[in-house]
Amino acid sequence: MAKIVSKKQLSENVYQMELEAKLISEERKAGQFIILQLDENYGERIPLTIADANKETGTITIIFQVVGLTTEELSQMNVGDNVPVLVGPLGTPTHIKKYGTVVCVGGGIGVAPLHPIAEALKAAGNKVITIVGARNKELVIMEDEMKKIADELIICTDDGSYGRKALVTEPLKEICERDQKPDMVIAIGPPIMMKFCAETTRPYEVYTEVSLNTIMVDGTGMCGGCRVNVGGQVKFVCVDGPEFDGHLVDFDNMMARLHSYDEIEHEKHACYIDTLADKKIKEIEEAQK
Amino acid sequence: MSYIEPEILSENAVKVLHDYIHKIDELKPKDRLKIPLQEMPTQEPHERACNIEEVAIGYTVEEARVEALRCLECPTQPCVDGCPVRIDIPSFIHEIAHGEFQNAVDKIKEASLLPSICGRVCPQEQQCQLTCTVGKAMKNVDKAVAIGRLERFVADWEREQGKVKVPEVKPPTGKKVAVIGSGPAGLVVAADVRREGHEVTIFEAFHKLGGVMRYGIPEFRLPNEVVDQEIDSLLKMGVKIQKNFVVGRTRQLTDLIEKDGYDAVFIGTGAGLPIFMGIEGENLVGVFSANEYLTRANLMGAFDKEHADTPIYPSKVVAVLGGGNVAMDASRVALRLGAEKVYVIYRRTEVEMPARKEEVLHAKEEGVEFHFLENAKRILGDEKGRVKAMECLRYELGEPDSSGRRRPVAIEGSEFTIDVDTVIVAIGNGSNPLIHQTTPELETNKWGNVIVDEKQKSSMDKIFAGGDIVLGAATVILAMGEGRKAAAGINEMLAKESAN
Ligand SMILES: Cc1cc2nc3c(=O)[nH]c(=O)nc-3n(C[C@H](O)[C@H](O)[C@H](O)COP(=O)(O)OP(=O)(O)OC[C@H]3O[C@@H](n4cnc5c(N)ncnc54)[C@H](O)[C@@H]3O)c2cc1C
Ligand SMILES: Cc1cc2nc3c(=O)[nH]c(=O)nc-3n(C[C@H](O)[C@H](O)[C@H](O)COP(=O)(O)OP(=O)(O)OC[C@H]3O[C@@H](n4cnc5c(N)ncnc54)[C@H](O)[C@@H]3O)c2cc1C
Ligand code: SF4
Ligand code: SF4
Ligand code: FES
Numbered sequence: 001m002a003k004i005v006s007k008k009q010l011s012e013n014v015y016q017m018e019l020e021a022k023l024i025s026e027e028r029k030a031g032q033f034i035i036l037q038l039d040e041n042y043g044e045r046i047p048l049t050i051a052d053a054n055k056e057t058g059t060i061t062i063i064f065q066v067v068g069l070t071t072e073e074l075s076q077m078n079v080g081d082n083v084p085v086l087v088g089p090l091g092t093p094t095h096i097k098k099y100g101t102v103v104c105v106g107g108g109i110g111v112a113p114l115h116p117i118a119e120a121l122k123a124a125g126n127k128v129i130t131i132v133g134a135r136n137k138e139l140v141i142m143e144d145e146m147k148k149i150a151d152e153l154i155i156c157t158d159d160g161s162y163g164r165k166a167l168v169t170e171p172l173k174e175i176c177e178r179d180q181k182p183d184m185v186i187a188i189g190p191p192i193m194m195k196f197c198a199e200t201t202r203p204y205e206v207y208t209e210v211s212l213n214t215i216m217v218d219g220t221g222m223c224g225g226c227r228v229n230v231g232g233q234v235k236f237v238c239v240d241g242p243e244f245d246g247h248l249v250d251f252d253n254m255m256a257r258l259h260s261y262d263e264i265e266h267e268k269h270a271c272y273i274d275t276l277a278d279k280k281i282k283e284i285e286e287a288q289k
Numbered sequence: 290m291s292y293i294e295p296e297i298l299s300e301n302a303v304k305v306l307h308d309y310i311h312k313i314d315e316l317k318p319k320d321r322l323k324i325p326l327q328e329m330p331t332q333e334p335h336e337r338a339c340n341i342e343e344v345a346i347g348y349t350v351e352e353a354r355v356e357a358l359r360c361l362e363c364p365t366q367p368c369v370d371g372c373p374v375r376i377d378i379p380s381f382i383h384e385i386a387h388g389e390f391q392n393a394v395d396k397i398k399e400a401s402l403l404p405s406i407c408g409r410v411c412p413q414e415q416q417c418q419l420t421c422t423v424g425k426a427m428k429n430v431d432k433a434v435a436i437g438r439l440e441r442f443v444a445d446w447e448r449e450q451g452k453v454k455v456p457e458v459k460p461p462t463g464k465k466v467a468v469i470g471s472g473p474a475g476l477v478v479a480a481d482v483r484r485e486g487h488e489v490t491i492f493e494a495f496h497k498l499g500g501v502m503r504y505g506i507p508e509f510r511l512p513n514e515v516v517d518q519e520i521d522s523l524l525k526m527g528v529k530i531q532k533n534f535v536v537g538r539t540r541q542l543t544d545l546i547e548k549d550g551y552d553a554v555f556i557g558t559g560a561g562l563p564i565f566m567g568i569e570g571e572n573l574v575g576v577f578s579a580n581e582y583l584t585r586a587n588l589m590g591a592f593d594k595e596h597a598d599t600p601i602y603p604s605k606v607v608a609v610l611g612g613g614n615v616a617m618d619a620s621r622v623a624l625r626l627g628a629e630k631v632y633v634i635y636r637r638t639e640v641e642m643p644a645r646k647e648e649v650l651h652a653k654e655e656g657v658e659f660h661f662l663e664n665a666k667r668i669l670g671d672e673k674g675r676v677k678a679m680e681c682l683r684y685e686l687g688e689p690d691s692s693g694r695r696r697p698v699a700i701e702g703s704e705f706t707i708d709v710d711t712v713i714v715a716i717g718n719g720s721n722p723l724i725h726q727t728t729p730e731l732e733t734n735k736w737g738n739v740i741v742d743e744k745q746k747s748s749m750d751k752i753f754a755g756g757d758i759v760l761g762a763a764t765v766i767l768a769m770g771e772g773r774k775a776a777a778g779i780n781e782m783l784a785k786e787s788a789n
Pocket of ligand 5: 215216217218219220221222223224225226227236237238239
């Protein structure tokens with residue numbers, strides 16, 4: 001059981017929470033994630049990256065976007081509430097070393113998992129160029145945190161409401177064309193963004209790491225639900241990853257697998273939203289009485 | 290064999306018992322061989338295919354006593370040699386025949402800690418019942434004394450009477466033992482080590498205990514209530530539990546000893562690594578490992594579609610690849626989750642199938658279709674990357690391989706296609722590599738199984754291992770047997786340390 005000790009809304013659909021998790025806070029390394037469940041018997045297990053951790057307070061920070069049932073329910077929880085199931089840190093930590101110049105590309109909520117990695121890369125002596133992308137100004141998160149560590153920070157939005165009006169792949173291409181091309185790129189965001197980042201760097205032969213967000217159940221290598229095709233081999237994201245060489249990942253298959261349950265999930269989520277609405281209406285009616 | 294209603298089985302047993310009850314101590318082997326085998330009463334096949342209640346209902350008192358009367362009490366006890374933990378079978382059956390059920394349970398518990406589980410899931414026809422004299426006399430192993438059913442009967446009887454005794458725990462020794470994994474191996478180690486007065490903590494990756502008995506074997510074959518009972522006993526003995534704790538991640542194996550001060554560690558992490566076939570199309574949407582499919586259904590509650598958040602794939606026509614217990618469970622779960630057709634595709638024949646016979650029979654009764662001497666060649670998808678069909682090959686049996694089973698050989702050019710929307714791969718499990726990956730000093734063989742000595746001690750000081758992580762995917766009773774050996778090894782080591 002993990003108590004929520006702080007909660008903050010970062011943008012319309014993105015929340016940050018700090019959870020009590022002493023052991024995880026001590027052991028976690030950049031690139032690792034947790035799995036949580038909101039009900040012991042019927043809850044779904046969802047993976048979320050450990051965005052930050054504090055050994056002194058024994059807490060970890062998660063940043064999540066509301067996309068479906070479980071993230072919706074989590075966003076409704078408050079400080080003092082308990083998350084009944086929290087397990088981690090899971091996954092293989094990012095391989096942090098001195099590469100030289102690294103470009104960290106974060107799309108949307110992907111900036112959250114990117115942050116601890118960028119921070120560790122910086123601490124290892126790398127020059128860190130950061131590209132942060134979002135659909136619009138409202139959805140840009142963690143700008144200040146990124147500013148603190150980045151030697152160069154580029155922000156782009158799809159609609160141009162903030163920073164450059166561009167997709168992240170545009171500045172990424174320019175950086176690859178500089179005299180001193182980067183030694184490594186790490187891209188985290190929606191699968192489609194990671195796919196195109198990998199395509200952008202491929203001609204320049206810049207090693208590009210991506211962090212895959214497949215569907216997971218156990219997170220320990222037992223179920224194979226998180227499997228992806230990497231360089232023609234089957235890999236399990238929860239134990240072999242979540243990071244892989246983006247030039248070898250079969251993104252199309254991964255994206256198809258990610259949508260395995262779309263119809264069911266949407267139905268469930270819609271049901272839940274309906275119940276929430278009913279509850280709110282009842283509350284208002286009660287108040288009016 | 291066709292389905293017989295439980296009421297009729299029960300009435301018959303009452304009649305037979307009535308005929309014999311006054312002369313049970315005078316029966317000659319000849320008389321005993323005439324007593325009819327007592328079939329296991331079950332739920333009606335069509336009914337049970339739509340629910341998750343236990344299929345096998347269990348013997349009545351009369352059925353158990355009649356079945357017990359079939360035992361010849363052979364002085365050479367060949368059945369005992371067939372049981373991996375050497376339960377004193379003739380003695381406990383003798384007690385059942387005389388209606389002394391408590392004595393019978395006590396006898397069993399001298400050797401086995403989980404009779405209500407093993408009685409249900411042991412592959413008896415390959416173990417104790419294989420060597421039974423009655424089966425030999427009748428030239429049919431299916432006619433052997435139903436040892437497993439009797440074992441289950443008395444264990445259930447004890448539970449239903451509320452008579453399960455919590456084992457006594459000796460005074461505290463000040464020693465701490467960590468048990469990793471809460472499958473049968475881990476549970477047994479916890480009980481046996483705790484009895485000696487050592488402090489025991491079980492570390493389990495999941496939020497529920499029991500290992501494969503919880504997330505793999507479905508409710509209709511092994512009710513959760515039965516597993517809960519065993520865990521409840523451990524809690525009453527003062528065993529501590531740390532759930533949601535992945536050793537190798539939440540804490541390193543060696544840290545348990547070096548930082549947390551455990552005096553011994555038992556690794557019972559099981560064989561949780563699904564093997565895939567390596568064929569084209571295996572990553573399509575709609576292809577699952579049996580582990581994933583069963584975990585979603587059993588552990589995450591997908592059976593209960595109304596309450597469960599974890600979704601389960603909406604399947605109409607399902608192909609299950611494999612011929613073991615896992616394949617039987619997956620196929621029967623798929624039926625219960627609403628599939629219209631379920632095929633089991635196995636590349637040998639029914640004779641070679643490793644699954645328990647009873648499960649195969651039950652699956653057939655429920656409507657699972659078996660395709661023998663066939664195997665998947667590739668899985669075909671639609672434009673959205675979802676399974677739409679499977680191409681198969683026909684096989685024939687060739688020369689026996691190293692295991693003595695005749696090797697299946699593909700018939701060239703025999704390809705044919707069947708329409709399916711879901712494929713469940715149930716061809717086996719490798720050993721879970723997590724602990725080995727994070728503790729390279731731990732010696733393993735080429736399949737990743739931990740290497741142990743005759744006392745189950747690994748290559749590392751104070752670290753023992755047992756169950757599927759040592760044996761490869763095996764059985765509950767073998768895991769339990771290894772657990773007992775490991776516990777004895779740990780207890781012996783700790784006693785020596787205290788003496789010094
Ligand atoms: C290693 C890892 C780290 C992650 N870190 C974060 C993080 O730090 N912050 C964050 O917001 N999200 C993160 N995710 C994604 C997060 O797990 C999903 O958003 C979450 O599982 C959705 O659950 P839900 O019940 O709310 O939605 P569901 O109802 O399950 O799904 C709603 C929709 O989201 C899509 N979806 C389902 N599962 C995932 C998934 N795993 N990834 C992406 N889309 C999915 C489905 O296509 C579906 O249409 C991470 C995923 C992985 C594998
Ligand atoms: C579907 C299915 C049906 C089966 N049917 C039968 C049958 O009918 N009869 C029979 O005899 N056998 C059957 N078996 C086999 C039997 O279940 C296993 O042989 C037995 O459970 C092995 O026991 P174990 O204690 O070694 O491991 P498991 O039961 O596998 O338990 C291992 C436990 O360790 C936990 N774990 C793993 N890694 C870690 C870690 N790093 N940290 C913490 N915890 C960890 C796991 O979550 C799990 O709970 C079946 C198996 C399956 C999958
Ligand atoms: S434990 Fe298994 S093998 Fe041994 S007697 Fe019982 S059913 Fe037979
Ligand atoms: S071999 Fe069969 S008949 Fe003989 S003692 Fe064992 S169970 Fe009884
Ligand atoms: S989530 Fe089950 S194997 Fe990765």
